[in-house]
Amino acid sequence: MLMQRWKWIITGGVQGVGFRPFVYKAALHAKVTGQVLNTPEGVLIEVQGAPDRLEAFEDTFSATIPPLARIVTWDREVITPLPGEDAFQILKSTGGHGHQVLISPDVATCDDCIADMRDPANRRYRYAFTNCTNCGPRYTITRSIPYDRAYTSMSCFPLCSDCLEEYENPLDRRFHAQPNACPECGPKLWLTDRPGRTLCENDEAVRRTAALLLEGRLVAMKGLGGFHLVCDARNQDAVQELRTRKNRKDKPLAIMVADLDAALAFCVLSEAEQKLLTGRQRPIVLARARKDSGLAPGLSPDTAFLGVMLPYTPLHHVLFDELGRSENLPAAMVMTSGNLSSDPICLGNREALRRLSGIADNFLLHDRDILIRCDDSVLRVVDEKPQFIRRARGYTPTPIDLAKDGPTVLGVGPLLKNTLCLTKGRQAFVSQHIGDLDHLEAYGFFREIRAHLQDILQVEPQAVVHDLHPDFLSTGFARESGLPCLPLQHHFAHIHAVLAENRHIGAAIGLALDGVGLGDDGTMWGGEALLVDTAKLEHRRLARFSRVMLPGGDVATREPWRLARAHLHALGIRAPGEKPWPWLQEYAAADKVVAQVLERRINSPLSSSCGRLFDAVSAMLGLCERISYEGQAAIRLEAIQDKEEKGVYSCPVIEYDGIVKLDTLELFAQVHAEWRDGEHPATISRRFHLGLIDGLCRLYLHLAERCSCTTVALSGGVMQNLTLATELPRALAAQGATVLTHRELPPNDACISLGQAAYGQLVLQP
Template structure:
């Protein structure tokens, strides 16, 4: 019999996903000999047999690849057969630098493991750390590559004989499941009060936690990527107490429900939203809440959308099983990040007791260390496609594939909604959500994330790309890194990001619509039409929104009434002496000062921001004069729209002195005139939204003709407005334009680091 030997090197997400036992089973099925092991280059497979056996192995391999595996490259070569080989073996991993394997993101508990924890005869009955090769923690417990138990936070839990037998049996679904454990040998749970006094352990801790939640208690619960603050979502007093203690008065709170049926009872779920909820990533999904939902009214006071997620760890499932015995109907729990507003999520037990002691009544703790902070991901569905609001657990550190290879570049992101990005070959690795770099705690998280990401990828950046703003902590980090620094303007980074996601090379018109970012002319941008050429690495500002002053600078972003005053001042509209504007009633004293500031142009930088336009309209309609979280004014403005209204305000495109401008002052003037005439704010809001979409579409048509370019890329935080996110691409398509949008990252500032890193690769290309 003619024997042949094939060698494969497979790279990608092929560690910690049951890949080697899958190969082993395929080899047994085809009756081939050989070996499989993890190496720095990837998973190495050698198979030996007759041609028909090797063909069967390859067919079986391709047909039954594990669902969590993500193959990037698959190279095969022919070797000389090895005489005397009589079996197929799984060998130990080998270490080394320059590896080509990826760590899997954390994965929600699989159906088989849920069945285990609900089976009274199973040794893992109600065990809160049950997992297998198809589910469980990965990224958040991994210290280094290769992904073996010794390189995870499970290294301090020696396997008992039963778990060791599973771990070493290639035919068991827990073969080399690195977090494998059971009640005998694995992590433990316990419940404490604020002083650290133990109130219960393991199953008793879960029972006690369920009782406390039904009685209105606030619990800090250690999860997969950090702590959650948890309370009964039907208890209005508990929810308000959580808001008061967490200092989060209005920002929406996410909830967790037991299953999809419970989610449907609270939200009018579309099929795509249900698919997201039940996906292995288990993100928070923003869905339309039912009016008779029976939840505390303060969960999402500014919008009809509710953030919902399903259980994704065994602990969640066991807790909801216990709550189901309490007779309270479909239970819903608030599950919000375990932190004070603007701080990073808590990671360790001592840290949580210290930082959350003023919020939580009790603490449900465990002794499996979390090595990497990772918040819940948040998505919504736009035209039946997912849109990220926050990308973290379940998705990171999965890479974004790029159009071309290139050197290693670090993008350090912006100030708000910060992420980091490292490139490696044709892939970009964007970190989990880090947050706002306005506090030293967040900056510490930023630094530890950079170190960990660089360590697990085992790369050394050749350059770092940063924002133009000199005062950002990310900019300071870049300048102190010792690496060559490349500055990139904020909004051009937005467009580079959406182009990189779409693997687009060439010229595109980019609409960057957000709050504010320092422009290269010293003004504050935010409503920009930009030309980006990734082949010639060319940037040009093509058009902007009307410029208005921001009275008080940053204060104007926190107090939208100032922005309404600025727009009216730019239009030379003043309040009648005998009838002050009602939306200024709460700010009468400060308004006199702001009026003087506008007249004298003191501390009032010019801005073309789209986000500030939304804020101004919201304030003038009396919806939001002062915000308690970013985007609040715009969220309220969108929420009140009369969707049956067909009227459209005019938003002209004007040209003067070589400048193309979208006349958003004209748009605001119509809002003011109809508000003054007593028109319903819901109709005004709708006409404003439709008018802006119409104006942007006509602007893009004009620029497409000027630039001989039919591709438009959309980015910026304003693209999280559902009306624009759905309506603007349709309007552009109707004019025959090709539209590129974000698919793998949020359109907000979380995408900036990718744009920076992709730009850096282009600049450094030989």
């Protein structure tokens, strides 16, 4: 009989996802011999047998690839058969510098493991660290590649005989499940009081935690990528106490509920939202909250949308099973990041006891180390497609595929909503959400992730790309890195990011609708039309919004009334008429100072920011005079819209001295005039939103003809506004535009690092 031997090298997310046992079973089914092992180049497979048996193996292989696997390349060659081979084997992994494999993101607990935990006869009954090759922690417990137990935080938990038997059996679903454990050999739980004294352990700790939560206590709970602060979402006093202690006055708080039925009791969920909520990533999903659901008021005071998620670790499932025994109504727990406002999420037990003792009454701890901090991901559904608000757990470190291969480049991101990005070949690895780098703790996290990404990818960047702003810590890091530095303006980076996500090569008109970023003319940009050509590497500012001053600089971003005052000043309105401006009751004295600042142009940089326009309108309508979290004023403005209103304010495109401008000052003038005349704020808000969309379409038509370009790329934090995210792409498409939007990253500043790295690759292309 003619024997052949085929060899594959498969790269991508193929370690820690049950890939080798899957290959082993396919080989047994096809009755072929050979071997499979993890190598630095990828998963190496060799199979030997008659040609029809090899084809049967390949058919089985292709049709039943594990759901968690992500194949990037699949190379096959015919090699010399080995005489005397009589079995198929799984061989030990080999190490070495450089590799072509990916670490899987953390994966929510699978149904089989949940069944194990709910079976009283199973040795993992109610065990809070149950997992298998189809689920469980990956990225957050991994030190380095290859993904073997010795390189994870499970290395200090020797397997008992039962777990070892599972681990070594290729036909068991826990074969080489690196976090495999049971109550006999695995991690333990314990509950402490605020000083850290142990109160109880393991299952009793879960029972006591559930009781404490239902009594209104605040608990810091160690999770998958860090700590959560937890309280009963039905208990108004507990929710308010959490806000007070965490210094989180108004920012929305996400909840966790036991299952989809419970989620439907609290939120109106479309089919797309349900699919997102129940997927293996288990993100927080922003969904419309039901009225009179029994939740405490004030979980999301500025919007009708509520962040909801389902359990994604065994500990969550055990806790909610216990909560379900305690009351008839579906349980709902606030689950917010375990940190003080703007600090990184807590990672270790001692760190949590030190940093969270002023917030939590009790601590539910365990002894499996978290090696990598990773917050919950946050998404919403826009036109039946997911839009990221924050990309982290469940999605990182999954790479973004680029249009072309290129050298390794590091993008260090902006100041706020920072992420890092490293490219490797034609893939871009964007880190999880790091946070705001105006806090030294976040900068320490930034440095941790930079080192970790470079280590697990085993690459050396050839250049680093940074923002134009000289005072950003990320800019300072780049300049001190010893690598060649490439500066890139903030909003051009936004557009490069959305083009990279869509693998677009060539020219595009970028509409960067954002907060503020330093422009190359020294002013603060944020409402820009930009030409970006990735083929010619051409950058050009085509148009901008009307410019107004930011009285007090950064203070104006925290006090939107200053922005309304600046717009009025730009319109020549120096004093209110018969109707007092909304902020005068609280800020009358400060208003007089701001008036002088504007007249003298003291510490009042010019800005064309779209985000600051929204803030100004919100303050003009008396909705938000001072923010307690980023985007609050715009969120309130969007939330009050009368969706039945059809009126549209005028937002003309004007040109003088070669400068094209979208006259957003005229748009604000109509807001002010109708506010002065007593029009309802809900009507004004809707007319404003529709007017801006209409103006942007007019701007596109003006520029498309001039540039002979019909591709439009949309990016920037304002694209998180649901009205713009939904209606602007439709309106542009109706004008003949090909519209590119973000689908793999948030449109906010978290995408900046990708844009920087993608740009750097283009610059370094030979």
